[in-house]
Amino acid sequence: MQIVGYEPVPDPALLVADAGAVERVPLTAGTRLSYALGERHCAGVVQDDRHDACPNATAPYCSVHADRWHEGMIADREGEHAVYLAGFAPATFKVGVTRSGRVETRLREQGADRGAHILTVPDGAVAREVESDIGETVGERVRVATKRRGLHREVDDDAWATLVADHDVIASYRFDYGFALEEQPVPETLASGTIRGVQGRLLVVETAGTAYAVDLRDLVGYEVDPDGDPPARQSSLGAF
Numbered sequence: 001m002q003i004v005g006y007e008p009v010p011d012p013a014l015l016v017a018d019a020g021a022v023e024r025v026p027l028t029a030g031t032r033l034s035y036a037l038g039e040r041h042c043a044g045v046v047q048d049d050r051h052d053a054c055p056n057a058t059a060p061y062c063s064v065h066a067d068r069w070h071e072g073m074i075a076d077r078e079g080e081h082a083v084y085l086a087g088f089a090p091a092t093f094k095v096g097v098t099r100s101g102r103v104e105t106r107l108r109e110q111g112a113d114r115g116a117h118i119l120t121v122p123d124g125a126v127a128r129e130v131e132s133d134i135g136e137t138v139g140e141r142v143r144v145a146t147k148r149r150g151l152h153r154e155v156d157d158d159a160w161a162t163l164v165a166d167h168d169v170i171a172s173y174r175f176d177y178g179f180a181l182e183e184q185p186v187p188e189t190l191a192s193g194t195i196r197g198v199q200g201r202l203l204v205v206e207t208a209g210t211a212y213a214v215d216l217r218d219l220v221g222y223e224v225d226p227d228g229d230p231p232a233r234q235s236s237l238g239a240f
């Protein structure tokens with residue numbers, strides 16, 4: 001049994017393959033996950049709900065399967081594109097582009113707390129140019145670790161308002177991922193505990209009163225034992 005992928009919000013899920021069949025395991029707040037992580041290797045290919053395994057050691061994808069992964073992400077440069085600003089608590093901002101009509105989805109996929117659609121352009125190439133112009137001052141990337149460190153914080157309203165004031169806002173967004181944390185979650189790679197929620201690629205699980213933030217991409221490729229049910233950390237420490 002192997003974790004071979006994940007689906008982002010609004011209906012986050014882990015994709016778990018067992019002997020070629022793929023099961024979608026919803027990451028619903030309040031439910032428990034109890035996978036013990038084993039060895040990690042390439043997640044192979046999922047197509048039409050079937051999984052082709054790959055024994056290559058590189059995870060989440062080996063060079064053969066990484067190409068397929070990137071194909072989907074860079075395709076679709078034609079047609080109208082939108083340029084947007086994204087805000088992550090407390091005050092980390094970026095500019096991004098996506099296909100027109102996909103701004104809200106894209107912001108949610110990234111786990112943004114705020115968003116503003118600021119421009120619509122004829123195609124992806126123009127969008128990239130605008131992105132890189134604005135990116136010189138705003139930035140184009142926010143690391144997952146940076147998002148994680150702000151997960152328990154609120155957005156700095158003044159800083160966001162100042163940024164947005166420099167642009168013509170077509171639509172603005174404010175997201176609530178349905179959970180609030182009292183303190184910064186502990187970074188960890190595990191698939192067990194009570195699910196608090198998912199924000200972008202970050203899954204928050206709680207064990208014994210401690211909240212852990214897991215980058216879902218870091219789970220892809222792990223062989224799992226579905227009945228592992230180990231308390232966070234303890235089993236991995238015991239295993240070594």
Ligand SMILES: [Zn+2]
Nearest residue numbers: 042054062065
């Ligand atoms: Zn592979």
